[in-house]
Amino acid sequence: MKISIIIADNFDHPDIDPDVLSNIGSTWGSWRTWRTWSTDNVICYDKVKAKELVTRAFQAVCNLYVLETVYAEIERPTGVKLFAGEFPEEFDNIEEVIAMHLVADSADIVLLLGYDLTDPTTDDAYEKHKRNNYLAAFSSVVRMHPNTQWVILDHSDNLPDNFGDCENISCDTLSNVLNLLE
Numbered sequence: 001m002k003i004s005i006i007i008a009d010n011f012d013h014p015d016i017d018p019d020v021l022s023n024i025g026s027t028w029g030s031w032r033t034w035r036t037w038s039t040d041n042v043i044c045y046d047k048v049k050a051k052e053l054v055t056r057a058f059q060a061v062c063n064l065y066v067l068e069t070v071y072a073e074i075e076r077p078t079g080v081k082l083f084a085g086e087f088p089e090e091f092d093n094i095e096e097v098i099a100m101h102l103v104a105d106s107a108d109i110v111l112l113l114g115y116d117l118t119d120p121t122t123d124d125a126y127e128k129h130k131r132n133n134y135l136a137a138f139s140s141v142v143r144m145h146p147n148t149q150w151v152i153l154d155h156s157d158n159l160p161d162n163f164g165d166c167e168n169i170s171c172d173t174l175s176n177v178l179n180l181l182e
Contacts, residue, residue, distance in 0.1 A: 001108045001109065002025065002106060002107050002108050002109075003024055003025030003107060003108070003109045003110075003111065003181070004025050004026050004027075004028060004103040004106070004107035004109075004110050004111070005021050005024060005025050005026070005027045005028065005110075005111045005113060006027075006028045006029060006096065006099045006100060006103065006110060006111070006112050006113065006115075007021075007027060007028065007029040007033045007037050007039060007113045007114060008029070008033075008093065008096050008112070008113060008114030008115050008116070009029070009030055009032045009033060009093060009095075009096070009114070010114050010116070011033070011037075011113045011114025012114070013113075013174065016174070016178075018036070018037045018038045020178065020182065021037065021113075022038070022040065023182075024111070024178075024181045024182075025107070025109075025111070026040050026041060026103075026107075027039045027040045027041065028040070028041045028042075028043070028099040028102070028103055029041075029042065029043070029095070029096075029099065030042070030043055030044070030045075030093075030095030030096070030099075031043070031044045031049060031053060031058075031064075031095075032095075034058075034061075034062060038062075039062065040062060040063060041062065041063045041065065041099070041102070042058070042062045042063065042064050042065065043065045043083070043095040043098050043099055043102070044064065044065070044066050044095070045067060045087075045094050045095055045098060047067070047070045047073065047074075050066040050067070050070050050074055051070075051073070051074045054066075054074050054075075054077045054080065059077060059078075059079040059080045060079065063081055064079070064080050064081065065080075065081045065082065065083050065098075065102065066080055066081075066082060066083075067082070067083065067084075067086075068082045068083060068084045069086075083098060083101070083102060085098075085101070087137070089133040089136075089137065090129065090130050090133060091130045091131070091133040091134035091137060092130055092131075092134060093134060096115065096138075097134070097137045097138060097141060100138070100141040100142075100150075101141055104141060104144070104145040104148050105145070105148075107148060108148065108149065109148070109149045109151060110148055110149070110150050110151070111151050111153055111177060112150060112151065112152045112153060113153050113154075113174070115138075115152055115155065116155075116156070117135060117138065117152065117155060117159060117160055117163075118156065118160075119131075119135075119160060120132060135160060135162070139162055139163065139166075142163070142166055142168065142169050143166065145168070146167075146168050147168070148168060149168055149169075149170070150168060150169040150170070151169075151170055151171070151172050151177070152169070152170070152171050152172075153171075153172055153173065153174045153177060154173055154174050155171045158171070159171065
């Protein structure tokens with residue numbers, strides 16, 4: 001059974017050693033997660049940031065994934081991995097959704113750390129729009145990969161109603177999972 005762990009940008013758990021997570025499975029996250037969590041696989045959707053990371057030879061310390069259309073613009077660096085696809089919708093934390101797409105076909109179980117699937121709590125129409133787009137993109141990945149078990153860890157609330165018919169997503173606590181897998 002292959003397990004992958006996706007670490008959201010806002011995941012904060014100072015008492016967890018990154019090595020514990022790496023011993024469970026491959027770790028994934030945006031470029032923002034690498035410093036704290038030493039993620040094995042790092043995703044950068046932003047063209048400017050991708051160029052900066054490559055200039056610093058970031059791909060030498062992790063598997064760096066950049067958008068296929070950006071690859072030529074950053075002079076085709078050796079060791080950089082590519083992903084295809086653009087996201088026309090506006091939403092935050094796009095790398096979290098990209099990571100889900102990248103691991104879905106190769107992992108039996110995907111542990112999601114720090115993901116927030118609560119409904120929008122703002123009155124700002126644009127922020128609400130972005131939040132709803134994020135939730136829709138997340139839900140779409142789960143539905144596209146029914147043979148992958150998605151486990152959201154330490155989620156503050158129950159899952160949104162739009163997941164009611166999904167049998168391949170569940171919630172658990174990080175401590176339970178660590179006790180089972182360590």
